[in-house]
Every structure is written in structure tokens, then in C-alpha cells.
Amino acid sequence: MAQTHVDDASPSDEDGRAGTTRRGRVVVAAFGVVCLLLAxxxxxxxxxxxxxxxxxxxQRDALAAARDTAMNLATVDHATAESDVRRVLAGATGEFHDDFASSAESFVSVVQDTEVTTVGQEADAAIESWDGDSGVVLVQVRSTVTNRVEPEEKSRVWRLRLTMDEVDGVYRTAALEYVA
Known part of the structure; x- marks a missing residue:
């Protein structure tokens, strides 16, 4: 009897291994695509x-700077009026800076002559609009005011619209408008 050599692998087994290998490659490729999509x-x-x-x-920095400006404006003492004005100017830029600086001398004179003292109590602020590195902030600040004519403390509420611009990485007040 003649023995015939039979391969362990039959044609159907080779097709099965090839199918498994092909499926494995498809799964690996699909996994790679999913990983790329997730990344x-x-x-x-x-x-x-x-x-x-x-x-x-x-926006947080601009809000803080706007609150500071409002508090600086609402906190002025006749005994320290000149340094109070410098403090306001330090947080100002552009039109507001120029306008405030040009009227600073008369402002100080009036504050000192009438012995005005205002003390800011608290300031609330919110963004009205924002465009890149600048925006408009609404601020409401409460203060108490006394002066030589009316020495009794009176409460005041100021509502302001401040345009805040970033200058050298710091937000400064570029424009100020009193809101009714």
C-alpha cells in the first residue's frame, strides 16, 4: 500500500487562516482610525x-480692573485728593486718561475747597459686550459722601459704563460714561 503524504493544512484551512489574518488587519486598521479620530x-x-x-x-481681569476704577473714583478724600487722582489715572488710558488728566487740577481744587470725602463701599460689575482684548463693563458702586456743607454721611449709588482696553497685559479704563 502506498502511503500518500497528506499535508496537515488543507486548502480550506489556508483560506481560514488567510481570512483570519485579513480580518485581523481590518480590525487593527479600524482601531487605528478610531484612535486617530478620538485624538x-x-x-x-x-x-x-x-x-x-x-x-x-x-473678562475676569477686565471686571476686576473696572471695579477698581469705580472704587477709585468713589473713594476720594480732600486730604489725599492728589494721590487719589494719580490712582485713578494709573488705571486709565486713551480718552478717559486724557480727559481726567486735563481736569485733575480743578477736580482736586473742588474736592479740597469743599472738604469732600467719599468712601466706596462695594462695586458690582458685569460684561455688557466683549470684542477680543477689549469690552464694555457695567459697574454699580455704592459710596458714602460727606463734605463741609453737608457733614452728615449720605449714601450714593453710581452706575457706570466703562470701556476696558488691554494695554501691556493690563486692563485699563479707556472711556467712562455715567448711566442713569
Whole structure:
């Protein structure tokens, strides 16, 4: 009897292994595509998060600067009027700076002559509009006022619209408008 050599692998087994190998490659390729898509989505989400964080930080800084300006305007003492004006000017830029600086001498004179003292109590602020590195902030500040003519303390509420511009990484008041 003649023995025939039979391969362990029959043609159907080779097709099966080839199919498994092909399926394995497809699964690996699909997994790679899914990983790339997830990495892309994560990259976009990270970029959006950083943009939102930067915007929030800018607005937070502008709100703080606007509150500071309002408190500086609402806190003036006849004994320290000149340094109070310098403090306001330090947070100012542009039109507001120029206007306030040009009237500073007469402002100090009136404050000293009438012995005015105003003390800012608290300031609330909100963004009205925002465009890049500048925006408009609404501020309401409460203060108490006394002067030589009316020595009894009176409460005042000021409502202001301040345009805040970023100058050398710091927000400064570029325009100020009193709101009724």
C-alpha cells in the first residue's frame, strides 16, 4: 500500500487562516482610525477649552480692573485728593486718561475747597459686550459722601459704563460714561 503524504493544512484551512489574518488587519486598521479620530476630537476639545479659559480670564481681569476704577473714583478724600487722582489715572488710558488728566487740577481744587470725602463701599460689575482684548463693563458702586456743607454721611449709588482696553497685559479704563 502506498502511503500518500497528506499535508496537515488543507486548502480550506489556508483560506481560514488567510481570512483570519485579513480580518485581523481590518480590525487593527479600524482601531487605528478610531484612535486617530478620538485624538483629533480630544485635540479640538482641548483647543476649545483653552480658548474659553483664556476668554474667561480676560473678562475676569477686565471686571476686576473696572471695579477698581469705580472704587477709585468713589473713594476720594480732600486730604489725599492728589494721590487719589494719580490712582485713578494709573488705571486709565486713551480718552478717559486724557480727559481726567486735563481736569485733575480743578477736580482736586473742588474736592479740597469743599472738604469732600467719599468712601466706596462695594462695586458690582458685569460684561455688557466683549470684542477680543477689549469690552464694555457695567459697574454699580455704592459710596458714602460727606463734605463741609453737608457733614452728615449720605449714601450714593453710581452706575457706570466703562470701556476696558488691554494695554501691556493690563486692563485699563479707556472711556467712562455715567448711566442713569
Amino acid at each position: 483629533g476630537v480630544c485635540g479640538v476639545l482641548l483647543w476649545q477649552y483653552r480658548q474659553a479659559s483664556a476668554l474667561e480670564s480676560q
